[in-house]
Amino acid sequence: MTDSLLATERASAIDRAVDDLVRGEAAWAACGLARRRELLERVGAATAAQAEAWVRAAVAYKRLPDGSPLVGEEWISGPYPVLTSTGALAASIKALEEGRSPVDGFSVRRAPGGRVAVRVLPHSVWDQLLLSGFSAEVWMPPGVTEETVRHRAGLGQRRPAETGGVGVVLGAGNITSIPVLDVLYELYAHNRVVALKLNPVTDGLFDVFTRVLAPLIDLGVVRILTGGADVGTYLVHHPKVGHVHMTGSAATHDAIVFGTGPEGAARKKAGTPLLDKPVTSELGGVSPTIVVPGEWSEADLRFQAEHIATQRLHNGGYNCVASQVVLVASGWPQKDRFLAHLRAALSDAPQRPAYYPGSDDRVAGAVASYGDAERVGGGRVLIGNLDPAQPGPALTTEYFAPVLAVMELPGDTRQFLAAAVNTANEKLAGTLGVNLLAHPRTIAALGPALGAAIAELRYGTVALNAWTGVGYLTATAPWGAFPGHTLDDVQSGIGVVHNAVLLDGPERTVVRGPFRPAPRSILHGETALSPKPPWFVTHRTAATTGRLLTDFAAAPRWSALPRLFASALRG
Template identity: 55%
Template sequence: MTPQTAADPEFDEALRAALDADIEVLRQGARTWSHLTAGQRATLLRAVRASVAAAVEDWADTAADSKELDARHPLRGEEWLSGPYSVLGALDAYIDTLSEIAAGRSPLDRVAIGRAPGGRTRVGAFPLTRLDRLLLSGFTGEVWLQPGITPATARAAAGLAQRTADDIGGVGLVLGAGNITSIPVLDVLYELLAYNRVALLKVNPTQDALVPVYERALAPLIQPGFLRIVQGGAAVGAYLTAHRDLEHVHITGSAATFDTIVWGPSSGPKAGATTRRRRENRPLLTKPITAELGGVSPIIVVPGEWSDADIAFQAEHVATMRLQNSGHNCIAGQVVIMSSQWPQAEQFRAELRRAYAAAPERTTWYPGSTTRMHQAAEDYPDALVLADRLLVEVDDGQDATALQRTEYFAPVLGVVELPGTGQEFLDAAVAHANDRLQGTLGANLIIDPATERSLGTGFERAVAELRYGSIAINSWTAFGFITPTLTWGAFPGNTLDDVGSGIGVVHNALLLDGVERSVVRGPFRPFPRSLPGLNGGGRLTILPKPPWFVSSRTGTAVSAGLTRFRAHGGILLLIRTLLRALRA
């Protein structure tokens, strides 16, 4: 590890030599990796899984402490699910895929494949195990491939670089995210398995406290030279992105950082050269780059006849989409799109205000977020201002542009209204999300079962029209993030010059080619209102209030229990955890 932090930005010859030495180890490691069979890689990942399982307590505690969540804070459980739980799930899924390939099968041989609107193929990517069918009953996930890809083509192409495992993919640079602790690790795994690239991980300075945990958890990858972890600020990043021995760059971050890497600085003495490079289409970065860059995520609320309990539950759902991790998520819901003609609109607004205000307070910790919150307060002086969050209800005649074009990456939630009901409203909301909101990473859609049935095929047609890489129906797109067999990334079509929410996908543990989007569906009503006869024809689930809800009273205990069960097993632990979930 290079002992360089944002607090010590000096970039000298000793640091340069240390970075070069790490890269040389990785170049040797790339050749070693190419000699491993799929079965051997699966065995290696099992060793990684064991070391991650041994680190789950340290991982979650260090992450929570770094975000100023003390030992009694009710949202401390977020760091279990978004950290070690996510990584353990990904390792399990990749091990399954490699085992299928080692046995001479396609990763899709035992997966349901069907057709989606517009000539697309859909892959039933979740649930694939009996445990997921039990614990996450009512939740399903599909990967939709790009139009024209047939089921036969999908099966033949699944496996990506693991179909030619002896190819040397070289060394990739992963510029790690600063907000969610599983992201850097998941991005490293994707480099190894989708591209046969070993990885140099530069940790974001906000994650420096996690580096010792990462080093212990990922030791089976570090020891043979398949991974190196370094720290540092902008100078280290600039040196590495330009390094001739690094084949590829992957970044999780902001479009501004992406543009600086690809084109150069947009301000200061070198801004003129950047402008000329853009005009002449001469990027400063000459190697390939993929990226996940966030955006402004819509939450489309389709009007229907909801009970008081429905309204309260879904208001807490929407509050969670914004307030989880203090809004410091690339996939945090930011703009609620409602119908002005919904008879229950004002009741929902009132319940949303209550749920938004009642969520536990926490620190707005991510660098720059407080400044963006202040800007939002200036743009919308009539917004509801709470101790650590902002709710903007855009009235007729108000300009919603700032809300819809600025990714605040902070606890700022907005509400806009459109006319119409039924299909008319849904089509207008989809067009509004596509055309008015910045980015294409994820969209959320809430609809009751009776209204969805009344729309018939028009509902799925509207879903197909949403130009987003992840779509969640009666769920939050973060469920797609945490589900390893689904894909994560922007809707296809972005370019170096107009990168939007990014280029390429990650996660994708089935190693699918030609991905367009992932679609998650969840239950509209929780247990016990999800039981037949009570749910109005909706999906059955055994989950009461999910543990990731910011309003869950037992979220930390359940999240920790599920992670420990994922790591170590134990039926008694699982039973205790499920009993705690019933008290959420």
């Protein structure tokens, strides 16, 4: 078979899939809210039935060791968030069916800067039990009223018959729930039928995804395609496709939107895209973790070092929101001890293969760029004491690999926090997520200044004593870059996904977590009862806990809690 014939056959297959979706758009327009909710419930049931096969396929392509606790990552970032999202989206549709706003039942308060904040976690008794001490709020832009938030929530489902054409989703290759969640958001937030093009890294999940999305495929509103960049290029430029959503890097985005090489660079400079249709995206960046100085115990230092190691090494470092730069106070008396714990946590974390293409080259590039880069176990690299006056690749390039850098900034607690916020906003590429770690006494001493700092940070998700990945896992929270980016300065992307409450135009998600895990939290008078989170790379029973958590999400029930709690506590 010649290359040209292969290309022709492939193009014909894509044309047929798009034509199916053009016809399917009418079927989607004819679906009322009750039918759409029922389809979500069926996707949730299919996800539960396929969860085991889903995780096996992910473990295979990521080459995780048999019996490793790291398998827990695939449960918690694969079928689990799809189960919680289908349930939360179904609840929003149910509210609209009954003439209510999806926001009804969620508490609302005033946030700094004249913002309305919708508390989306905890929302149920299950949230309070399983995620004790964790919370999440969605902050709307300044000036948006509570009445407006309630009136506009629902997005495309307020007018289900007004469909939005055919959209393309270019699926991610790292976190396996991303493609399915993006498909659901296109359908339910924007009323677009969807052609999902899988990243070749995830082709082993084709059969699983086909079974999970079967209710939507059978209706004719979803098609799944595989292939390389040639398939993606043909698909996004297809004349019957009206919108593109992608997950990846800013460089990949620019290649799709403007083209490659000198011609692509010239188009970007001139602001004349090669792709003549709207594009939304989630693109990652250089995510920072700000360590606010305080008086920490040795156990605090060790736990938060493991926390940052997780922020960097979860999924091998191949996360769009993996922490890349740690900002610490140069005058913090405990700085050296904390950095020693951080070095040990990076070194001692479980080893895993570098499964994502190009990882070894990116690690080698980081070592070549910084003479004091230190290899700290396996293929991991720690870069010490970046100079804030000398921008380099650690600040401007998302490594998408197990590389972590440290930058020291001067000043007392308040001065350091102000400098860290400015550095995060002005020196680091991207606006997807930023983490802050602060002792409860420091939080109390800072008072409103901490809320003001959170408001000043221009990031789509801000996490205090939690990893921004918790925002990804919170179905009711929007996930995406800080608003305002453009095609020619895309940073971490345009638009949001997830957002199961279907809020219109959110500004950011603010996540809060416990500074200490139970039982130490209880001994120090904190209300949080959560043990070490199962997404920590150091969690010894993460595989069992992740499986049990996914099973619970499929069918929440009191009888499942004792075994789930016991597994989590053993971690």
